[in-house]
Amino acid sequence: MTVQPLRLFGDPVLRTKAEPVVDFDRELRTLVADLHETMRDQGGAGLAAPQIGVGLRVFTFRADGVEGHMVNPTWNAVDGTEQFGPEGCLSIPGLRFDCRRFEHVVATGWDVHGEPQTVEGTALVARAIQHETDHLDGVLFLDKLDPETRREAMKAIRAAPWFDPAAPPTLKQSPHPLFGRAL
Secondary structure, three states, X not given: OOOOOOOXXXXXXXXXXXXXXXXXXXXXXXXXXXXXXXXXXXXXXXXXXXXXOOOEOEEEEEEOOEEEEEEEEEEEEOXXXXXXXXXXXXXXXXXXXXXXXXXXXXXXXXXOOOOEEEEEEEHHHHHHHHHHHXXXXXXXXXXXXXXXXXXXXXXXXXXXXXXOOOOOXXXXXXXXXXXXXXX
16 A cells, blocks of 8 residues: 555546546555555545546545445435535645535445445535546536636635646656556
8 A cells, every 4th residue: 555646636637537447456456555545644535546647437435434445436316415515625635615415325336356336325425425436527526616616716726835837737647557557
């Protein structure tokens, strides 16, 4: 397990749809272990593979006492009930904005061994599942904000000490062995 460098807002990998996992092998298990370790190190509720520069449909999560991972996930809302509250992202450090999500979801996918799994969650677990699955589709939580809040968020990002619009987006490429691997 290795803590990996995070890709930050502006990196094109965060806006690229991730590829499905087809090989449930040692490299996938290493990727999931690295995602867990990086998520814990950064204090996150979830982390998707693109956030460390790996374009595969994998994420980890830990929220409300539930911790796990999903490979090739999909999710459905259990009902139309929504939650509205603060959300942040490890790829947009230090900033949180109120975002609307479904309150109760059921996610299906696979584990690192290719076994089917289902995760049902409410509140923060549901938010994490939706947020991380969005990452796999190249969607950021900023895209879910109302227009006024999105303008406020973009202003805060431009003022953030970590944001450098002149830096090449590939400057912080991940050394992960699956980086750039197309499946």
